[in-house]
Amino acid sequence: MNKPTPAQRKVLKALQNRAVELTAMTNEANQRTAETGERPPWSWAKDYLDHANLREALEKAACAGGVPKTWIDHVRERGERGITWRANLPLRPAEPLDLDRILGDLVADVQRLQEWTALDTAQRMVRPAPEPTVPDFVERNRHALRALRARTNGVANLLELDSELGEQLWGTPADFAAAAAKWATGLSVDRLPNLLHNAAYTGTRDYAQQAVALGAAGIVIDTADAVASAERLAVAIESLLPREERPFNEATDGVEIASAVAAAEHESPAVAIVETWTGSSLFSDNLEPDTWSYDADPDRKVPQPQFSEAEELGR
Known part of the structure; x- marks a missing residue:
């Protein structure tokens, strides 16, 4: 895959620009702390986490939708450097997609x-x-x-x-x-x-x-x-x-x-009625609560803001 599809470009643009927003929020908070000695209010922290969680959710959906992780990482890194999306900027060569998984x-x-x-x-x-x-x-x-x-x-x-x-x-x-x-x-x-x-x-x-x-x-x-x-x-x-x-x-x-x-x-836990592409059967009666949600990278956490001083937010 050499270049993104139109749909992938929309997602990559959103990811990069959201990373720019998060970086700007952190920089502004650091500047205010340096100038006034005041910590950002709780409302700022909530706003930051809302934006960060939305970016995290978009990254998961992007992986599920076949956007190469190399491109996701690349636009995030650009956004963290304050570079907004430009279609003419090349992306790193992408890894082959695991279409069986996707x-x-x-x-x-x-x-x-x-x-x-x-x-x-x-x-x-x-x-x-x-x-x-x-x-x-x-x-x-x-x-x-x-x-x-x-x-x-x-x-x-x-x-x-x-x-x-x-x-x-x-x-x-x-x-x-x-x-x-x-x-x-x-x-x-x-x-x-x-x-x-x-x-x-x-x-x-x-x-x-x-x-x-x-x-x-x-x-x-x-x-x-x-x-x-x-x-x-x-x-x-x-x-x-x-x-x-x-x-x-x-x-x-x-x-x-x-x-x-x-x-x-x-009775059997599943009624074999229709065979699908995966070979599994529809209409299982064993619907288990709270057992599935897609996470392409379970070890990655929502990025936390990095402040210029060592004291924790709100203390």
Whole structure:
């Protein structure tokens, strides 16, 4: 890879200019401390960390979207020297991309996105008006779904994937809808709240920050040619479900409930319905909370401001 794509240039520009902003903030704080002896207020520290966290999130999304780390490091170094982005400045030669990892991670996210879309569709058809005990994690699940969708759209657009390649990687909306309808039809009403709860408490805060950072850099996060919209998937799923008020299996009191619970405890953790590019199956019922969030470099920390004096901020 000799030069960045138009989408990569947007992200690299944002990364470099944000590094310039952070450096300027630190320099101004140091100058004020030297002149007045006053430490920056807490509001300054919060503002600095907000900017630093947004840059960190954009770097993670950039790695996920195929921007070479060499280029990410190069523009950060330039920004820390106070050099703003200029398109005519050459970048260092980039390392080969690990497309198996990059596309594999994206396929996994799309699979999770499809599962959660099916789960949300099932919830709306089973309980159009959620009972008082479940609305909290129903709404949390929808927040998580929106964060996952926005970040997935952004990464797909950063990779500049088209609809044809998307279908090769994770199938057509019709393929998914058939699998989702089969899964949802066999779903017990009694199991739905647990699935919603697990999905709702899967950690997506990091993905939400990455989506915000990508959007601020000029990458579209609302839609993606390679990823079917939530509305399109939902309509496709609903069109294949039985036309009944409650098209899902319902456990009843007594022996039937006990039998349903026993069956759930011994069933396979995944229903093999659709095989994807990764060879894995969709619609696993083992949604684990707080177990995934992409981090290209877990050892790197958000940069802390370096002050001209040894005393800590705020002391």
